[in-house]
Amino acid sequence: MSDNRLKIGITQGDTNGIGWEVILHTLADSRLTELFTPVVYGSEQAAKYYATTLDSEEGAVQFNVVGSADEARKGKVNLVECGDAKPQPGVASKEAGKAAVEALQRAVADLKSGAIDALVTAPIDKEMAQSEEFNFTGHTEFMAANLEGEPMMIMCSERLRVGLVTIHIPVAEVSQNITKEKIISSLTTLRATLKQDFGIVEPRIAVLSLNPHAGEGGMLGSEEQEIIKPAIEEAFNDGVLAFGPFPADGLFATGGYAKYDAVLAMYHDQGLTPFKTLSPDGVNFTAGLSEVRTSPDHGTAYDIAGKGIADPQSMRNAIYAAIDIVRNRREWERWNRNPLQHFEREKGRDVSVKDLKLPESEE
Numbered sequence: 295m296s297d298n299r300l301k302i303g304i305t306q307g308d309t310n311g312i313g314w315e316v317i318l319h320t321l322a323d324s325r326l327t328e329l330f331t332p333v334v335y336g337s338e339q340a341a342k343y344y345a346t347t348l349d350s351e352e353g354a355v356q357f358n359v360v361g362s363a364d365e366a367r368k369g370k371v372n373l374v375e376c377g378d379a380k381p382q383p384g385v386a387s388k389e390a391g392k393a394a395v396e397a398l399q400r401a402v403a404d405l406k407s408g409a410i411d412a413l414v415t416a417p418i419d420k421e422m423a424q425s426e427e428f429n430f431t432g433h434t435e436f437m438a439a440n441l442e443g444e445p446m447m448i449m450c451s452e453r454l455r456v457g458l459v460t461i462h463i464p465v466a467e468v469s470q471n472i473t474k475e476k477i478i479s480s481l482t483t484l485r486a487t488l489k490q491d492f493g494i495v496e497p498r499i500a501v502l503s504l505n506p507h508a509g510e511g512g513m514l515g516s517e518e519q520e521i522i523k524p525a526i527e528e529a530f531n532d533g534v535l536a537f538g539p540f541p542a543d544g545l546f547a548t549g550g551y552a553k554y555d556a557v558l559a560m561y562h563d564q565g566l567t568p569f570k571t572l573s574p575d576g577v578n579f580t581a582g583l584s585e586v587r588t589s590p591d592h593g594t595a596y597d598i599a600g601k602g603i604a605d606p607q608s609m610r611n612a613i614y615a616a617i618d619i620v621r622n623r624r625e626w627e628r629w630n631r632n633p634l635q636h637f638e639r640e641k642g643r644d645v646s647v648k649d650l651k652l653p654e655s656e657e
Contacts, residue, residue, distance in 0.1 A: 299330050300411040301366055302616055303401045306336025307416025308423075309379045310390040311594025312604035314344040317416060319606035320613065321355050321371050322348075330617055332371045333363045333410055335397040337378040344381065347602040363409035376400045383600025391422030398433070402440050405585050412586040412616040416609070417594045431462040433589060434580050442584040446483045448556075449566060449591060450615065451573035455492075455556040456565040457484040457581070468561045472504060472517055477525035480558055481534045487581035488555055490626040491619045497555035500545060501526050501538035504560045508541050522560075542568070566591075575607040577615045586619050588612040 307313030318341070321332055334341075338359060345355065358370040366372040377397035379389045398418070404410045415433050430436040438445040449456045459480045460471050481499060488497035503522060505515030512519055522539045529536045542559070545551050546568040559565030569576060569591075576591040590608035598604055 299328075299368060300617055300620055301331045301333055301363060301409070302613060303363065303404060303410040303413040304332060304334045304613070305397045305401050305413070305415045306334065306340065306377060306394065307397075308390050308394045308419045308594045309337060309340045309377070310382050310385050310387060310599060311417055311419065311596060312592075312599050313394075313416030313594070314340055314381075315348065315599070315602065315604040316590065316606040316609040317341075318345060318348055318355050319604070320609050326613075327369050327371065330613070331366055331368050333360075333366045333374060333404075334372065335374045335376055335401040337393060337397075338373060338375055339378055340381045340393075341373070344600070347383075347600050349602070363404045374400060374404075381600075384596040386419055386422050386596065388422055388425075391419055392425065394418040395423050395425070395428045398436065399427075402437070405587075406440065412588070412620050414609070414612045414616050415587065415589040417590065417592060419594050433587070434461055437580050437583060437585075437587050443582045444479070444483065445583055446480060446487070446581045448484070448487065448579045448581045449569045449573070449576050450492075450579055451569075451576040451611070453573050454551060454569055454576075455488070456569045457556055457558050458560075458562060458565050459558065460561050462562065465561065465563075469504065469517065472521060472560055474521050474525040474528070477501070477522060477558075478529050478532075481525070481529040481536050482532075483582045484556055484558055485534050491579075491581065491586075491622050492555075493622050493626075494555050496535060498535045498537065498553070499556050499558055500540055500551060500554040501536055501558045502542045502545065502560055502564060503539035506541065506543075508539050546572070575605070575611055577608065577612045579615060579619065586616055586623070588616045588619070 304317060355371055357373040358367055359373050359375055360366055363374060377393035379393035401413055405413045420432055434445050434447050447458045447461050459476055460468055463471060484499055485497055488494045503509060504517045507514060509515045509518035518539050526536045526538055542564050551557050578589045578591050580587045590612050592608055
């Protein structure tokens with residue numbers, strides 16, 4: 295087994311939702327510990343409870359309880375004990391919300407310190423999580439407040455990637471939050487993450503319109519003509535291969551999205567509805583930040599919690615995506631650390647351009 299396996303943190307999420315079930319389902323496959331070192335943040339009590347709701351093999355995960363991620367052992371499923379709460383499957387409660395936040399805070403602290411390489415978050419109940427300590431509309435906003443960079447929510451799968459200009463805001467406020475500057479910034483961030491995090495040499499991005507039929511020449515809205523199209527043109531002139539604006543229904547219904555490496559949507563449901571339809575086991579990736587965070591693309595699913603029937607595939611994909619993104623990002627940084635470096639074959643060593651002696655006519 296490799297000695298450089300990544301440490302991937304996994305938070306328990308809401309202890310009354312399906313978080314623990316999909317975590318246990320996933321980590322029951324012992325081969326995963328050969329790929330990475332799991333560090334789960336959560337309640338051992340909750341883990342044991344949900345183990346009884348699964349079959350004997352899937353509920354047989356043996357945890358190595360540690361005081362911190364620094365103590366995590368390779369080849370083991372490690373558990374940092376925190377966020378204790380008595381499980382009540384399917385019940386929205388403040389106690390479960392508080393437990394979810396405690397696990398998240400502990401994990402993010404380790405992520406910032408470098409004790410773990412990436413973080414995968416199980417779903418929380420945003421309403422039940424609200425408190426004086428957690429006044430955020432979701433994981434994305436919490437991560438943004440604790441890490442460097444400007445966040446962008448990207449839903450990704452092998453079939454499709456969708457980035458969002460606006461995230462968790464009321465639909466009534468979307469139009470006023472769509473600006474030329476914000477679209478250009480989103481396109482710049484999306485291009486950067488497609489290159490460094492997904493390894494795409496020069497990505498092509500389709501931009502969705504805001505109004506039906508792309509505004510129908512101004513008859514159904516002016517945002518396309520006044521904001522979105524000028525933003526696309528300016529971004530294109532700055533080197534971003536952005537195209538559009540395209541009506542969302544036409545782009546997805548005809549399969550036109552497949553011609554592009556990603557789609558930029560104007561608001562949450564415009565992007566997530568087609569994404570989840572086409573990629574039911576997709577992954578939510580918070581791009582643009584200094585550290586890597588992914589999550590399954592589903593919620594707490596209270597209606598099936600505790601029944602042992604939750605599908606773990608999205609959690610598995612979120613873990614795989616976190617590993618791939620960390621490796622891609624590190625490779626990108628390695629290759630771009632000294633972009634002008636050349637190899638001096640005669641001496642068999644790396645030298646930079648400033649070390650090379652040019653002919654006098656070229657100096």
